[in-house]
Amino acid sequence: MKPAIFDYFRATSLEHACELLSTHGDDAKILAGGQSLIAAMNYRLARPQVLIDISNIDNPNQITDETTGVRVKATTTQAFAEHDPVLRRRLPVLADAIRHIAHFQIRNKGTVGGSIVNADPASELPAMSLLLDAEYEIQSASNKQIMPAEDFFITYMTTALQSDEVLVSILFQEPPKNSGWGLHEVARRAGDFALVGSAAVIALDVDDKCSYARVVLFGVASTPVRAKEVEDAIVGQVCSNKFFEQAARKVSEVVDAESDVHVTDEYRGNVAEVLTIRALADALGRAKAAS
Amino acid sequence: MVDKKKISLNVNGVTYDKEIEPRTLLSDFLRHHLDLTGTHVGCEHGICGSCTILMEGLPVRSCLTFALQAEGKAIETIESLDTDGELSSLQNAFWENQGLQCGFCTPGILMSMKAFLKDNPKPSRDEIREALSGNLCRCTGYHDIVDSVVAAAEAALSSGSAEQA
Amino acid sequence: MRKPIEIAGVTKHIGVPRKRSEDPQILMGQAKYVDDIKLPGTLEIAFFRSTHAHARIKNLQLDGAKQHPNCLHIFTNEEFSAGATTFFPNTLGTLHPVLLPFLAHGKVRYVGEIIAAVVAPSRYIAEDIVDLIEVEYETLPAYNDVEDAMQPDATLIHEDLESNIYYADAFSNGDVDKAFAEADLVVSEKIKTGRTSAAPMETRGVMATWGWDETLTVWSSTQMPYPLRTSIAVNLGVPEQTIRVVAPTVGGGFGQKAHFFPEEFILPWIAKEIKQPVKWIEDRREHLLSAAHAKQCTIYMDIAFKKDGTMVGMKIKNIGDSGAYSQYPWSGLIESVAANNGAPGAFTVPNISFETVVCLTNKMSTGAYRGIGWSAGCYAREMVMTKAARLLNLDIVDIYRKNFIRHDEFPYTTATNQTYDSGDYHKVLEKCLEMSDYINTKKQPRSTEDGKLKGVGVAFFVEQTNWGSRSAAESGFPATMHDTTTVEMDPTGKVTIRSGQFSHGQGLKTTLAQVAAETLGVPFEDIVVLDGDTATGAYGMGTFASRSAVIGGGSVIRAATDVRNKLLTIAAHVMEANAADLEIDEGKIYVKGSPDRSMTVAEIAYITYYDRFARPDEDEVEPTLIATRHYDPPAAYANGAHAVHIELDPLTGKVEIKRVVAVEDCGNMINPKVVDGQMRGGAGQGLGMGLLESLDYDESGQLKNASFMDFLIPNATTLPDIECAHIVTPSPYTEGGFKGAGEAAMLSVHIALSNALADALSAYDGPLVPMVTPIGPQQVMDLINNTNQPEAR
């Protein structure tokens, strides 16, 4: 199908985009990479009256090395981020996650910010934001704010971003130095949306007890979810794969999955547990190698 | 009716200046405004890959790009691969190895593989399959396409320059 | 008149893996598909389609849409009330022609049915106008499952029928009850195969223009241009000779584009009505909603075994899901009728009874897709055999070897009266087992260190190919199915093949030229094949059902032999030699034994046209170098085997395909590279059907996955390399000893996949054998946890 009629404005910068948003208000939608938005518009499901194109602002791709982590400009393409040496060194789990997003042709145009604002609970970047305590720099014509990722995702494809606000950049915070990471997802084909996914970061103290744990699940609720109960069960304990099998049972506290054409909600709950064990096992392996 | 917007861009070395409706997809712009019908449209939701073209050297879906987003950019389509009817070594490798049957997916595959081979001059069969996973083909079962990409990589290496592709 | 050239095995042009002459144009982006053809002033069409699965149209509101400044026309059943009438002989017992009105008439029966056609300057604008059309529906109960629609109290989908079953038939051969009474083991299962779509990369497309000279030209992405031309003539009342149908380059069809769709009549009617060219290019959502679906059957399969694995009896009830209409020209019978007639497969099972039912549902109509009903029918048989093997403590291979037709028993007539011409099934199976290392793999442990389970599966098929009148009849479709070809040599000795076939990916422009070059003795480069355009071809049924190499090739051999014999007769006169002593090779005619006494084909051709003094007297020998021959051979049955290695993650149900081996015996091969392509493409589609593909409707008849995001076909990482091998047992019945090879994998590779899954799960007690397709992660976990399996009665 072909998209419905809309008016088009090309922003030269994110500030310019905010001005345009404030004049057009609710009818306007930001066009970044467009990989989800244009697909929905071609399907005539999404029919914004006004599109504000930020894909051609001056130097859209920007990744900066900061003390607590890596700041990624929202208009940075997923492919640019995937291959960025700083990001790969400081946040290997994020680089690995991006490689699971669709195909390289999509990642060449899809942006890090666009995927986060689209807020599909089964996509990788919203989940990575929770895993890495991301902070979102949000701007409108009148003000600027920093919002932790935890407060950003409301429900399916719905975020706290107001209609006159733009996501400017994302600060992904680096986990403790000697931490290890694991990421497992089940998708029916390479490049498909994850049916279920689990990511973990753990760090060990001097006598092999867990000093830091983050476990995030995606595809199992209306937003990505942090499995705090699993984290609490691990911190302070000596970790082993056997131990993880027990701790991972607590994912059921946060799983609130739906069924679709591919698998049932029950499948998603069971497999979330399996993938969490595998993610934690990988994280433990890497943490031991790192310390 | 929203008024038309001006667009100027370079496709296969030629600069075009046109006026179009903002909602015109880049795929439709190339095929119906510039009569470059080599790029094909198979789904219009970014999955099948038949519409893949190069924008500033990067393979992207022209069905998930509005023509206006390509303002001032350099676009390459399948019509740019041969030189006056002389197939490139990439195209020739597909001919030698029957890397196509109905040919509808072929343009998207050739443009994707041209970019892929430039960044990965010596790919393994699994790496080629991973790179091809964004281009669906219903006729070949992919085996002969992978053979063709292997042959193209070897041809490019032996002729000394990946640009030859 | 010399006997047609005997072609045995590999010769100068046959059995040669030539590069395809059609490829350069495609590779340069110059090949023209329907949407690439430009006519000045072409208007575009978008359809207003039903969003309800079963409803009366109470009130269709077009005023809002007609006020749109660019709305040129909106047509409904009021203006165009024609409907498809079949001209295929309707001799199939109780078949009721529940044929589709081109534009919905008062009632809609599936989501996607066309209610109105909007004509506008562009597709974009046409869709804006479609959005302004409003309609009030009076909803009726919708049926998603055949076993609900079959109930006596079910609401009738077609009020003029007594029930939603529009075809039922039964057959029995041998003493089935006695066989079952004396059996050591009877396995009874209910098998449910998923609904899928061929989903070629090019969706459908039609363009039509009405000339000042009252002629109608129709471009369509069809597999059968000539029958479409006749059907347009019949249904629009336009003299056939004023109609030209052009199938330009077509982007894959696989049987789905071998139908007559409403759009292929609506557009020509509109072009004639408004005297302007119109075009409709189907989008992917429309395609998944309203291009023929396939493969969905509910099968009750009972097989009786002796302890040693011998199959003594089969009882089958196959309920085909026809969808809302009888998809013209094959009808919903294409699934269960074909499946039941192919029930015996490669086996000598003597006592068979089957019941065939075709039932309407409120979903898109079912049509032909590669392997038609055999895909589901063979799957049902083989899954029951796999379970029996486990219960009898045998390997499925033992049951194959025990029940195979032996190579000295051909020609062999099966219990369902199909006559297999030739084959060596044991030899082909052993080749597949050896190439796939099946026997050793079975001995190794299933589980790997990283917690996966390994499995290997095998399957064997007999594929009825070259659909001529007799093979169609043998599979339950008594339709006339021959083909014709014209071979013409021009004064410069160049040859034109006017074919009734139409290549949409099969490389016929190359393979038919190879056959002509071999028969005529002229260089391959001197031959051009014209197919797909009714102005330049010869009347033929088109390309589907693995028929083109055999019937297309066979009619080329016959027509080319007539031209060769005429050429030799004239050359004998001119060279004062005896025609029997003359040979032709690479365009040179010479006397056997004295190659210097020779002339070129071009010289003889020129004399034939331009030198009445040198050529024989016109009354004795017509000075023409043209021949048209038809060809309608008996069925030729190809065969082969597939082996599939998988790795299963038992905790997520994810199946990874590690190795695929395909062995094929399709008699002599014209171009082995093209045959390999068919084997690999078929394996890709078969594995997609077995692992991923399912069009899912909810209970109210809404299609839940009408996009490539959720209707999944294999991509390059789903499939491994497909290792091919050939065994050649020529057909004694066909010209050149050819057999078809197009559909093979769709009767076998998905069976080998499910066999491999059963093998991987042999560690569990069960035996766990899948009785559904596809075997996605959910289905695999259901099998392991034994939840919601299709329970036999």
Add this chain to the structure above:
Amino acid sequence: MKLEGTADFIYEPTDVWTALHDIDVLTKTIPGCTSMVPDGEGGYLVAVSLGVAAIKGDYEGKVRVTDVEFPHHYVLDGEGSGTPGYINMKVSCHLDAVERGTLMRWNCDAEVGGLIAGIGGRVLTGVSKYMAKQFFKALNDEMKDVFAPKQIESTEG
């Protein structure tokens, strides 16, 4: 599409019933509801503007209340259509008096068609559940300044 859920109220069933049938309350609490007027045949004409991400749709529909057993059970029979698609639904609601007030059990059987049906999938059920939660939360807030909570005898110890 089948959905079910529960909602707790600190008010008597009769009060919850009254709120659930009060047009002003409903217009304020149904997510995206822009207008609700009686259609003169015992039902209501409802206009709702709903948006999930970029998928914004204006729906017009009719709602009728049937199978009334005051104050414990009624069925909401509704149909609506808009550009993204249409929805026909039956929501059966049970109001049970419980110690703290009222427990409402609802289950909905909905047929969704049109564009959204072919691509909605898990988003559709997820968003519908979210909308239901929003509605009951808004309803509770709305009732605060109109109805008195159920008096519960305070038990010592």
